[in-house]
Amino acid sequence: MSVTAPRGFRAAGVAAGLKPDGARDVAVIVNDGPSRSAAAVFTANRVQAAPVQWSRQVAKGGRARAVVVNSGGANACTGAPGFQDTHATAERAAHALGDSAAEILVCSTGLIGERLPMPELLSGVDMAVADAARDGGLDAADAIRTTDTVAKIAFRRGADYTVGGMAKGAGMLAPALATMICVLTTDAELTPEQCDRLLRAATAATFDRIDADGCMSTNDTVVLMASGASGAAPDEEEFAALLTEVCDELAGQLIADAEGATKAISVEVVGAASEDDALQAARAVAGNNLFKCAMFGEDPNWGRVLAAVGTTTAAFEPDQLNVAINGVWVCRKGAVGDDRSKVDLSGRDVAVTVDLSAGGAAATVRTTDLTTAYVHENSAYSS
Amino acid sequence: MSVTAPRGFRAAGVAAGLKPDGARDVAVIVNDGPSRSAAAVFTANRVQAAPVQWSRQVAKGGRARAVVVNSGGANACTGAPGFQDTHATAERAAHALGDSAAEILVCSTGLIGERLPMPELLSGVDMAVADAARDGGLDAADAIRTTDTVAKIAFRRGADYTVGGMAKGAGMLAPALATMICVLTTDAELTPEQCDRLLRAATAATFDRIDADGCMSTNDTVVLMASGASGAAPDEEEFAALLTEVCDELAGQLIADAEGATKAISVEVVGAASEDDALQAARAVAGNNLFKCAMFGEDPNWGRVLAAVGTTTAAFEPDQLNVAINGVWVCRKGAVGDDRSKVDLSGRDVAVTVDLSAGGAAATVRTTDLTTAYVHENSAYSS
Incomplete structure (x- = not known):
């Protein structure tokens, strides 16, 4: 179910050739609306990957049409050329969706300090947007894995809306987020301000309270997108509880899958x-x-x-x-x-x-x- | 050479039966004067072993006749009975030396949360005081080892005085000291205030800048004793440099012997x-x-x-x-x-x-x- 459990979302995960083993490595999650309120929280690390720098700007607008996530490379410590790569990725997704790059978030995970193979990534974006479907949530969750041994997904049903989510992250799970990327979706009707406030509260109580090795990543990102497709403006207290439950369940899955852990x-x-x-x-x-x-x-x-x-x-x-x-x-x-x-x-x-x-x-x-x-x-x- | 390199000091290390393998486990370092200025710095951990609580009080007086160090047990988290054990240890050394327990520092290292076997320890104190000799520095350095694979000693000669030292500590070497015990000696003529100021400066530049595993111990103690046996009041700048060199060399030995390290x-x-x-x-x-x-x-x-x-x-x-x-x-x-x-x-x-x-x-x-x-x-x- 994952990110496509709520109505209004399509997703896909494709193999674009970023991972040497040919596994899925590019995911898109598309919000078809009718609304597109969004918010995101990011790593507190001052050394921030290019996609974090890009997505921070997008998130300030409070609206998102889609999130592109790639594994197989973090695009961190790659300088101005790395930022151009992220920008090009967002533009490509925007073009494929007939929308604006200013509403496309980008997340990357994998090795630090290496440029991404852009031809592969850009054709991966095309493929993923073309494949994006209501049943694509699990493929998307699979595509964002790095050393994760399993895909992490969760969802909860509210009165007349749904909250869904997927996450990756197996090491470097530290306070103030972790090397983790998490995309949360809901078909509830929310304002950008509600998205921001509710997301910060939910992550502070969950992802910020897991710590695998005390290390803080350059790429941590948690995104919440609201499609409004249910037509329901939720009771905020109930929604907060459900969103926190989804985050808590995903955080538990991250700890359960932490690199090399036996406890x-x-x-x-x-x-x-x-x-x-x-x-x-x-x-x-x-x-x-x-x-x-x-x-x-x-x-x-x-x-x-x-x-x-x-x-x-x-x-x-x-x-x-x-x-x-x-x-x-x-x-x-x-x-x-x-x-x-x-x-x-x-x-x-x-x-x-x-x-x-x-x-x-x-x-x-x-x-x-x-x-x-x-x-x-x-x-x-x-x- | 170790702690007996400077004149005015005797030392010993004996096997009292605290370690199951029969190795040396009780050391004494005796200052025969003519002066007995002293200072000490301790762990910043708020959970402090009984010997740290005791020795803090002794150090406030600015004078020390002797230091008793035992391995084979940290006497930490042992409550009021553990403090009584430390007190009894100091009293026993004082009695053997015909001196006051208020000028006997005690250090312990080993397992946390267990009482020390007091009959063995007290007879070990008697043995060690009886054995204490000008050539006992190496035995003392050997007796304070826990998982240390080698004894750590160092000394430097000044214009007309000497600085000597020994240390133990193989894991838990963190900023604000480490699970380490270090006894430094000099035959220079120093006031208690000089001892305190010079010791703090030297440890801040050395032991406080090594970190094996980020963990802070309950027992860390560094003691400096000055016998004045050289009759020389040193140039403070020169003395500070020599003391820092001795500490730096011991810190390097601790890092070189850190548990399980290959680098x-x-x-x-x-x-x-x-x-x-x-x-x-x-x-x-x-x-x-x-x-x-x-x-x-x-x-x-x-x-x-x-x-x-x-x-x-x-x-x-x-x-x-x-x-x-x-x-x-x-x-x-x-x-x-x-x-x-x-x-x-x-x-x-x-x-x-x-x-x-x-x-x-x-x-x-x-x-x-x-x-x-x-x-x-x-x-x-x-x-």
Whole structure:
């Protein structure tokens, strides 16, 4: 279902020859309206790929006719020629759609520092626009994969509208987005301002709270397009909840497919004086290499959790910290708690709870373990 | 030579039974004066081991008769009983030396969250004080090792005085110290205030600029003791340079022996608007897992260097960044530079230079690669 679950959208994913193995590598998602409100959020990295620079400008207009996504090359750190390549890509899609390039977003993912093979990419855009169809959502989700082992899609039905989405991203999933590209669609009737506000809130609560390796990409982009094809102006609270659910489900799929990971870890911080404190502490634990190695080794090493929390400015007293790993409170009041041999870490899912004993706020950050396979993949994959 | 290179110091390292393999695990370094000025710096982690809490108080007095260091247990996250253990350790050394516990520093290193075996430790203190001798520096350096594969020692001769030192630390070497313990000695005549000021300056320029895995320990301690046995009040500038050299050499030994590392990487940032900017950018690169994996894979992946620099607030324009790896400028003006195949990464030492093109300031941070062996060691070693 993916991005074509809502009415008003067509999509396609084609093999244009950007990937050496001949797999799909160019996707388009076309909004046929009647409206075309849109918004996007981007990486906070100051080194931004050409497509991010381009799409930022498009998003400012609040309207989008289509998104072109290519895998097989990030078009990052490619200078002015790389920006021209992105511009040419948008122009080609605009021409094929009989529309304006100023309403075409472009996303790219893959290796940094290399120019894209433009003849292949441009004919790929032609092919994809020609192929774009109501049943093309899954092909599009397939075409945006890099080291992703599976396509990531999700959708939710509202009262009389639908929210759909697809995402890619398998490594570099860090706060403030990740090496991830996500396209969200809805046939609800929304203004550009609603798109922007609702998208920012949904991503802040989901994609911004996953962290695979603490690294921040040059290409992260999340786009929301609203076709208005349902004719329904949604209840904003209900829509926000559904959009967040779709994002949350996609974020979970990203963590589940993170490069080389053997554990999907949720770090929940409770008893915090504020949500900011809870988030800061959860991020510190989720980003701690030694903790992540311990999880890979199935070692309920709560000392590393405490050492990570101790690097934050969150309100807490060290001798009031409690830590549970998969339900066993192995650390109580900053010291040894229940028998750590009772902790079962054999499964893929791990739940770590840190109680700061400083208030009533909470937050959760999801991460993965740090594995020998992660190191292997990222020492071999030249990006 | 180590900590007994300067006159006025005795040391010993004995096997007290804290380590299961029967290796040396308790060291003492005794200052026989005539003066006993001292200073210490500690981890910035808010979760602090009992010996750090104790030694902070001792250091405030500006005087130290001796330092007791044990490996085989960090005495961290052990609550009030753990603090009592540290106190008892200091009292035992004080008794053996006929002195006051208020001038005995204690350092511990090893597993977090377990009480120390006190009968063994206390008899180890007795043995070590009894053994302490002018030629005991190397045994002491040996006794403080945990996963260190070699003892780390260094010394420098001044005009008429000497600076000596020993250190341990093989993982968790992060900014704001590391899981490292370092004892520095000198027979120069110094006031407590001089010790404090000179030690802070030397550690800020050395130990604070190494980062193996971004993790900050609960036990980091660097101590400087001055015996005054040379009778020489040193030229402060000369002394500062020698002390910094000793710290720098020990920091280099720590990086060279970092757990599982195959590369010793120096990240130099030049052309920065300020030293703070240079440091921030260097730390961001040195702490980036993807960059560190690329170094393990001997892949001159400058895109990951740029992506790391892009996460900082340092002054720079993305299209003015230059990056050299082992002397080859693989990135010029934010895009592809010289042929990356010319980069030789086969050796152990790697030099990365980032030119921010924003000013005249520079700074260097040293780190290691992220390896499968690092993950293996830190998933198996319960700390």
